[in-house]
Amino acid sequence: MGATVSVPGTGALTQVGRLATLSWEVLRAIFKRPFQFREWIQQCWFFASVTILPTALVAIPFGAVIALQLGSLTQQIGAQSFTGAASALAIVQQASPLITALLVAGAGGSAVCADIGARKIREEIDAMEVLGVNPIQRLIVPRVLAAIVVSVLLNGLVSVVGVLGGYFFNVVMQGGTPGAYLASFNALAQVPDLWISEIKAFLYGFVAGVVAAFRGLNPAGGPKGVGDAVNQAVVITFLLLFLINVVLTAIYLRIVPPKAM
Numbered sequence: 001m002g003a004t005v006s007v008p009g010t011g012a013l014t015q016v017g018r019l020a021t022l023s024w025e026v027l028r029a030i031f032k033r034p035f036q037f038r039e040w041i042q043q044c045w046f047f048a049s050v051t052i053l054p055t056a057l058v059a060i061p062f063g064a065v066i067a068l069q070l071g072s073l074t075q076q077i078g079a080q081s082f083t084g085a086a087s088a089l090a091i092v093q094q095a096s097p098l099i100t101a102l103l104v105a106g107a108g109g110s111a112v113c114a115d116i117g118a119r120k121i122r123e124e125i126d127a128m129e130v131l132g133v134n135p136i137q138r139l140i141v142p143r144v145l146a147a148i149v150v151s152v153l154l155n156g157l158v159s160v161v162g163v164l165g166g167y168f169f170n171v172v173m174q175g176g177t178p179g180a181y182l183a184s185f186n187a188l189a190q191v192p193d194l195w196i197s198e199i200k201a202f203l204y205g206f207v208a209g210v211v212a213a214f215r216g217l218n219p220a221g222g223p224k225g226v227g228d229a230v231n232q233a234v235v236i237t238f239l240l241l242f243l244i245n246v247v248l249t250a251i252y253l254r255i256v257p258p259k260a261m
Contacts, residue, residue, distance in 0.1 A: 022210060047104065059165065066087050100204070140213045216229060
């Protein structure tokens, strides 16, 4: 028999295909009955309990850094009146969904991956399949939907906290004018800015939930394999989030015209 020739990169392509397959199966299982409503509520509460306080605490310094940096830059070029619009739009469009997704993936997603991975190595997943219970519908769908819902809601919280933090640091720390800050934001901001932020949060939550479930369903074996799967889930999620952010931002800037002054 001839030697088996391995094509470089096929392993990575296989993993991408399996991840895409799981994503499709999750989307199909969402509309199947019975829906695990109680499990979904429990997972929503879990995601919110582990992410809401860290997310709010991270949003304050993040908004402050953006406001201080942009305030210093606009002073150098003589455009202090646009500080409010620039900092608020940067927080709403870019920083808010990313902060939310990173914490949802890092705190909630890692816990989901560890839980699913522990069930997998204890052969609970196999036992459910033997009993005729779909593990994706029973376990994965409620966790993915919880990640989506909490990401969308937390995104609104981060936007408000970040904008208020930026306003405080720009007006109090840098001596900006409150009226100019709000007027510039009102002049340049538009409703699609909020929509793209929520769309990003929605997709980020879906990706974080699916990647965490995928790595949990495919651990290397043993407790160490579950720990490695948790680390891989967080890293993969972060990489995908930044890639999706670039694509969505490019599409948004193409199809949504800037607001006229």
